[in-house]
Amino acid sequence: MEFYNCYALDYDSARDAFLRIAANTGASLTHYLHPTHQGPQGQDLYVDVAYYGSVSASRKLIVLSATHGLEGLSGSAAQLAWMQGEGPKTLPEDVAVVMVHAINPWGFAHLSRTTENNVDLNRNFIDHGQAPANPAYEQLHPLVLFDSWTKQNIVAAQQAMDDFAQKHGSDALFDALARGQYSRADGLNYGGSQREWSNLVLEEIVQNHLLGAEKVAFIDWHTGVGEYGEPFFLCFNEEGGALFEQAAGWWGDARIKGQRPHGKARPNYQGLLFHGVQQFLGDTPMCGAVIEFGTRGWHMRRMLRLDLWLKFKADPGSPAYAMLQTDLLDSFCPFDQIWRDSTIQHAQEITAQAVQGLAAW
Numbered sequence: 001m002e003f004y005n006c007y008a009l010d011y012d013s014a015r016d017a018f019l020r021i022a023a024n025t026g027a028s029l030t031h032y033l034h035p036t037h038q039g040p041q042g043q044d045l046y047v048d049v050a051y052y053g054s055v056s057a058s059r060k061l062i063v064l065s066a067t068h069g070l071e072g073l074s075g076s077a078a079q080l081a082w083m084q085g086e087g088p089k090t091l092p093e094d095v096a097v098v099m100v101h102a103i104n105p106w107g108f109a110h111l112s113r114t115t116e117n118n119v120d121l122n123r124n125f126i127d128h129g130q131a132p133a134n135p136a137y138e139q140l141h142p143l144v145l146f147d148s149w150t151k152q153n154i155v156a157a158q159q160a161m162d163d164f165a166q167k168h169g170s171d172a173l174f175d176a177l178a179r180g181q182y183s184r185a186d187g188l189n190y191g192g193s194q195r196e197w198s199n200l201v202l203e204e205i206v207q208n209h210l211l212g213a214e215k216v217a218f219i220d221w222h223t224g225v226g227e228y229g230e231p232f233f234l235c236f237n238e239e240g241g242a243l244f245e246q247a248a249g250w251w252g253d254a255r256i257k258g259q260r261p262h263g264k265a266r267p268n269y270q271g272l273l274f275h276g277v278q279q280f281l282g283d284t285p286m287c288g289a290v291i292e293f294g295t296r297g298w299h300m301r302r303m304l305r306l307d308l309w310l311k312f313k314a315d316p317g318s319p320a321y322a323m324l325q326t327d328l329l330d331s332f333c334p335f336d337q338i339w340r341d342s343t344i345q346h347a348q349e350i351t352a353q354a355v356q357g358l359a360a361w
């Protein structure tokens with residue numbers, strides 16, 4: 001399989017390829033139009049669902065791309081890799097695969113990690129009446145967004161963060177920055193003040209395409225954590241529980257157990273999409289993982305700040321803008337063929353493992 005048959009350069013061409021290949025490989029398609037927002041050229045934005053297999057299948061695998069918008073360039077390719085391979089042709093009788101393309105289409109089309117409201121969709125699935133506090137983030141927030149993107153400002157912010165890590169530990173720094181916060185709408189990993197459109201539409205997708213299943217498997221494709229071009233698994237089933245062991249059985253103990261993103265303790269992530277789907281499913285058991293492909297390691301923390309800066313501080317007409325946006329894109333989805341070949345190969349294998357595991361569950 002050639003990487004250029006899986007990877008696209010933007011949301012529109014990724015969507016076109018997804019619809020064409022889904023139609024050619026026997027999937028049934030459903031489209032969910034964003035009611036209020038458009039892409040950068042004024043084009044309509046959709047979440048598209050390709051359903052493979054019998055409607056009455058008792059086991060269903062849901063696979064998502066673009067929870068973090070621009071990571072969808074890789075997630076979409078991961079989906080297309082399975083769709084164009086042997087997967088659809090060899091689907092076990094009682095298993096269905098539900099491919100959800102671009103769950104955050106605004107972020108994908110605008111090449112931002114967040115939704116149209118600067119919300120990290122993967123922190124949005126909480127009870128917004130009781131949003132958890134993140135006091136450590138409050139201390140760090142002034143360092144996160146500065147007026148001009150200069151080396152001097154970047155180094156100064158980094159120094160202040162290093163000081164925080166010196167005092168409280170680097171695990172505490174990572175947790176404060178990454179767990180999610182609900183107080184600063186122009187901040188990092190902002191979880192929002194209400195359910196995003198993508199959150200509401202995901203509930204509709206679960207109702208329309210997953211209900212009736214007795215067992216559900218889950219893959220949410222991301223990028224930015226792990227070794228370059230290699231998968232990094234974040235399983236959010238209860239550690240040590242039966243579902244956690246199930247995931248380890250599919251993908252291997254070494255990939256599931258004791259994972260430390262960027263070599264640090266796993267942040268106490270709030271409002272994960274994984275938990276949202278679990279809640280929408282009620283009592284139906286679900287097992288699976290967020291699966292990342294590694295890019296620039298710990299340096300990605302700076303790129304999250306660049307994403308914010310481009311949104312709130314940059315002049316889109318300036319020469320620096322296009323340069324920095326290209327760097328942002330390359331940091332989340334490297335243009336490098338070696339990286340792209342590796343990720344589509346892994347994606348095919350990992351998806352096939354989930355299908356086989358689900359069939360045998």
Ligand SMILES: [Zn+2]
Nearest residue numbers: 068071222223
């Ligand atoms: Zn992500």
